[in-house]
Amino acid sequence: MDSCNIFINLLLTITLCFFTLPAGAQIVYLYTYCPNSTTYPVNSIYDRNLNSLLSSLSSNSTQKNGFYNTTAGQDPSNTAYGLYLCRGDVAMDVCQDCVVTASKEIVRKCPRNNESVIYYDECMLRYSNKSFFSQVQYRPWLPILNTQNVSEVERFMRLLEKTMNDTAARAANDQSGSGKKFATGEVNFTSFQSLYTLVQCTPDLSAQACNSCLHEAIARLPSCCEGKRGGRSIFPSCNVIYELYQFYRVEATAPAPSPVPVLLPPAPRSRGKSQISTGTIIAIVVPTVISVLAFAIGCCLLVRKSRKKFNTTLEDQSVGGDISTIESLQFDFGVIEAATNKFSYDNKLGEGGFGVVYKGILPNGQEIAVKRLSLYSGQGLEQFKNEVVLVSKLQHRNLVRLLGFCVEGEEKILIYEFVPNKSLDYFLFDPEKQGLLDWSRRYKILGGIARGILYLHEDSRLRIIHRDLKTSNILLDADLNSKISDFGMAKILGVDQTQDNTNRIVGTYGYLSPEYAMHGQYSLKSDIYSFGVIVLEIISGKKISSFDQSDDAEDLLSYAWKHWSKGTALQFMDEALMDSYSKNEVIRCLQLGLLCVQENPAKRPTMGTIVLMLDSYSVALPMPQKPAFFLHSGTNQWKELGPNQTASKSMPCSVDEASITEVYPR
Numbered sequence: 001m002d003s004c005n006i007f008i009n010l011l012l013t014i015t016l017c018f019f020t021l022p023a024g025a026q027i028v029y030l031y032t033y034c035p036n037s038t039t040y041p042v043n044s045i046y047d048r049n050l051n052s053l054l055s056s057l058s059s060n061s062t063q064k065n066g067f068y069n070t071t072a073g074q075d076p077s078n079t080a081y082g083l084y085l086c087r088g089d090v091a092m093d094v095c096q097d098c099v100v101t102a103s104k105e106i107v108r109k110c111p112r113n114n115e116s117v118i119y120y121d122e123c124m125l126r127y128s129n130k131s132f133f134s135q136v137q138y139r140p141w142l143p144i145l146n147t148q149n150v151s152e153v154e155r156f157m158r159l160l161e162k163t164m165n166d167t168a169a170r171a172a173n174d175q176s177g178s179g180k181k182f183a184t185g186e187v188n189f190t191s192f193q194s195l196y197t198l199v200q201c202t203p204d205l206s207a208q209a210c211n212s213c214l215h216e217a218i219a220r221l222p223s224c225c226e227g228k229r230g231g232r233s234i235f236p237s238c239n240v241i242y243e244l245y246q247f248y249r250v251e252a253t254a255p256a257p258s259p260v261p262v263l264l265p266p267a268p269r270s271r272g273k274s275q276i277s278t279g280t281i282i283a284i285v286v287p288t289v290i291s292v293l294a295f296a297i298g299c300c301l302l303v304r305k306s307r308k309k310f311n312t313t314l315e316d317q318s319v320g321g322d323i324s325t326i327e328s329l330q331f332d333f334g335v336i337e338a339a340t341n342k343f344s345y346d347n348k349l350g351e352g353g354f355g356v357v358y359k360g361i362l363p364n365g366q367e368i369a370v371k372r373l374s375l376y377s378g379q380g381l382e383q384f385k386n387e388v389v390l391v392s393k394l395q396h397r398n399l400v401r402l403l404g405f406c407v408e409g410e411e412k413i414l415i416y417e418f419v420p421n422k423s424l425d426y427f428l429f430d431p432e433k434q435g436l437l438d439w440s441r442r443y444k445i446l447g448g449i450a451r452g453i454l455y456l457h458e459d460s461r462l463r464i465i466h467r468d469l470k471t472s473n474i475l476l477d478a479d480l481n482s483k484i485s486d487f488g489m490a491k492i493l494g495v496d497q498t499q500d501n502t503n504r505i506v507g508t509y510g511y512l513s514p515e516y517a518m519h520g521q522y523s524l525k526s527d528i529y530s531f532g533v534i535v536l537e538i539i540s541g542k543k544i545s546s547f548d549q550s551d552d553a554e555d556l557l558s559y560a561w562k563h564w565s566k567g568t569a570l571q572f573m574d575e576a577l578m579d580s581y582s583k584n585e586v587i588r589c590l591q592l593g594l595l596c597v598q599e600n601p602a603k604r605p606t607m608g609t610i611v612l613m614l615d616s617y618s619v620a621l622p623m624p625q626k627p628a629f630f631l632h633s634g635t636n637q638w639k640e641l642g643p644n645q646t647a648s649k650s651m652p653c654s655v656d657e658a659s660i661t662e663v664y665p666r
Ligand SMILES: *[C@@H]1O[C@H](CO)[C@@H](O)[C@H](O)[C@H]1NC(C)=O
Pocket: 037, 038, 039, 040, 046, 077, 078, 079, 114, 129
């Protein structure tokens, strides 16, 4: 598995999928959102209504503003609601082709689902048994990126945000009378490169709703597309796109020739060449490659989707009619909205792999942290509620408490206790602040983390594997007690916990054990590995991910191993610790850290043993074996993922999974 190479896989994928392209197709398919959790019976009233809805959308596909919403059915409980939206710049005949195709394909790709969304480059079409007109919907989130890099990343991202903001303002307050909430923008980036932006909302939204939707889409761009030449952030209600070439059609010019797919490796372009002369080549080739890529990825996502199985029944854990508990944990959406000032940007605390976190204050003055889930949850509402109830019962002083949840339409929100200090990484890796954590504090923090995990692993009745332990998931309260956050997410999101391998890896590269990262096998010992990485980070004050940035530096694990085997443990230690340390403790912790990151999971200690080792110096530690340096073999593909990317976004080892690097629904 060490030869897995994203580029090769991607090309292979493109090639495979390219040949399944229907002849003459001009419309580029992107993705279908197919929740599958609720299906209707064939020949039911809803089935018939849906059919008539889709044919009415098709036959009304020549609307001037490229948008049409309608309903079918009288009886409210069987009404089908639907709309289509064509990209603001496409010609009416293309729009019509796209909508007609979409209305056929949506039932083929997503049979008998109560709701679904299908995306093409040129249009999107969605339906549901619930009314969603005039409502902003943030799920699913579909990011797509152009794999080519941009120069001057920081300046580019600032320019992008500003230009996007300007374009969004024009789209939301569209005065052109076109009936579209659509705008494009163009600014100079360098003397020979311009940045092109396109934003659009479904016109049923109010100006204000459109504005909020676009800002959320813009705010998420950095998390998919930082430093990339092009990207898209797509919600059902709105989307934003940017590229360094003019990808949209400008009114009054001849329509661009339809792309002829060309297979080109997405290799970096040499910089020495005259950019002006390559401008046209880029403009022709890049859109084509992207279209093909996008198609390939969409195509393969589907393949992947169909292989994914969510086992939503977890044995021995049913809540069994615990309705009162569910009720007491459920927060009203209005209350949460008010508490977070409508999820205002100012209240944003951060963004993790599972969504954006906001600070909120309840009417009674209680401070809370509100996590707006962006990952698609593979299970129905009841199951989600049940899992939240179970996870909220996990209570320990070293765990962040889950207070409840809130559901609004598609949107799922978790409410946690608010922990006033920031996360461990905030202190540990900041040269200004790492001095605040002297050795005895670090040792105390370590002990807290260990006890928290021990509770998850052994003491609670659920036996939870955290699966994404890292310093940014360890919060510190005012007394610097460690509190682990984000546990139980696999459960809440309905990722199967009962098997020992999975198609969907949650976790962050660098912290993932080799067997988990490479083969998707997880166990309690995968958490032990991540804990070992945290131990080494705490001792050294160095980030696991900081190493692969510098050119030839070794990684944290081999660095630790080198000092351990040479008997120079104190040189591995963070200089900021000065003489606050206990030599004996530092050496034991280094040994413990190395024991935890051993390649053979069976050789790693259990959490129970670790707590014992930390509490008592009289427990003898075994000799560690050299860790596996699998992540830093010098090959490119790991860096491609970026140091802090959550692995659920990208899986390196097979064709369909590699493609997730480019498109990932949330
Ligand atoms: C799907 O929608 C129809 C129409 O609203 C409804 O009758 C049916 O119960 C829904 N299916 C499920 C599984 O809830």
